[in-house]
Amino acid sequence: MMLTINNLQARVGDKAILRGINLSVKAGEVHAIMGPNGSGKSTLASVLTGREDYEVTGGDVTFNGKDLLSLSAEDRAREGIFLAFQYPVEIPGVSTVNFMKTALNQIREYRGEQALDAVAFLARMKEKMKLVEIDQSLLSRSLNEGFSGGEKKRNEIFQMAMLEPKLAILDETDSGLDIDALRIVATGVNKLRTPQNATIVVTHYQRLLDYIVPDFVHVLYQGRIVKSGGRDLALQLEEKGYDWIKAEAAAV
């Protein structure tokens, strides 16, 4: 098992947000997480990637045999976890290029690998730029500053391509993308798939899942996974909404 989440609970202040999440992800799999606004999807992504605003109050998470929750945010990334943010941050004065060079080399150092030289880095960048069809000029600008919503999302996937994570969590990467961009980004994500890595896709819409076809679909509601199924669960949700799931959850 690559990722095992066992009864994970987390809160902000005295507000409980995650209230016992269980989820297992194997290498090679794609899991979709859906659920109404405010149900805790982004919080789950934040807790998995080590954001300190959330206090873990119970449960544990194992990632490739390691106790994930005991690692710092940077060490989780170095172990191979990547989050494509729902709302990427703008950072004036830091270019994507410089940022990626620093990140990549710190990750390589952690793994006991040589730093990439300028030529190798550039070659890798060129290759990955092509994959998500992102323009060089965008990457030499300040990170996300003044980027359109779609450009920010594309930049997230570019970064994912650069860092080649073992587990990628895509938090509503489809929101803000036009139809063509959605296809390009989704195709890019598919090209990055290997039997050794896994993807968790957080989304509200079936259209992304038409491209990135999930092996499992989970519904998160009020901090718990209340229903899991195959890809047809997403189609069902598209058709019927969440009311029936909420009713089922209330009945338990």
Next chain:
Amino acid sequence: MNTQEAIELPDSKTESYRFTPIARELARLFDLTTTAESTAPIEYQPHLLPLTGVHNLVFINGKLTEGKSLPWVKVSDDVHTENGLDAFAKLNYSQQEETVSISIPQGTAPGVLCIYYVLTGKANVIAHPRIALSAGPDTEWLILEKAISLANSPTFLNRQCTVSLAPYARLSWVQIQSDRADSFQVNNTEFRVAEKAKFNSYTLSTSGAMIRNNLSVRIVGSEAEAHLFGLYALSGKTHVDNHTVADHEQPNALSNELYKGILADQSKAVFNGKIFVRQLAQKTNAFQSNRNIILSDAATIHTKPQLEIWADDVKCSHGCTAGQLDDEAMFYLRSRGISEGKAKSLLLHAFATEVFESLSHQGIRSVVDEILEGRLNTIA
């Protein structure tokens, strides 16, 4: 040289020194009524900045030692006759008869002059250098100043500078304040900027015990331009006080001031920016901004803009901020595998570089960048 009577330095009851008790510190550590004797020759060359193709002036304990032979440098005895000098200026005159005059005549090719103040000796190491510089019409020069303490006791540099820019002169003035942790400085600098002249000032402070910079720019000609940039990145107990004045006496001129600060540990900074727009100075543009990142609960900043405007057709703005590093940005960087320390230094760098963006001289720029880089890597 001895003074007849001790000069009273401004203590914390003086409003403009309220947050900077330098008089008290100096009284504790120095005897201000005497000056260090000139000492045996000292090996200062290895401490100069690695720059080529520049002219050097080196003062040792306030006396010019290297650069006397430059054609436009003159050393003259000078007794102060002006009234209304501030106490540190009076002290400087009382202890130092030499004024070093530098006049760069019209037609001189563009160049760079580095001025070093070497402080050396065993005890009571004080220097009172005094410079009067004039940049001739249409000249284009860059002046860099740096203090180098090579003493085994605390040092005090009390330097006075008056600078005038003739019409159409372009002058950049760079102060690098990165001396030892037991070094004290008072820098009184007055610039007079004539018609259509363009002036840039860059003050980089990274270390020292206590530094007070009084930097004033008088716009005495129309359509002049003055840009005042400052960056202080401090740790330990370093205390840096920047008091600046942009005084618009003539119309259609621009002053633009940007001072940024990064404060760690128990460091302290004071920023006081005055803008005067006199009645004659219509169509003035005067902007000022002071922004600070506070990295520690024990660090403090006192920042205060002061605007006095007598003309009616002017554009003025000012603003000051003090905050912490952006949490969201920190997490974003760390979530990509960048260590906390490196993420901090990336963000601090991004914050700081703006200050030196317009410093176009390659060699000086890389010297500044290197000092800054080193500072930000250790502060984070």
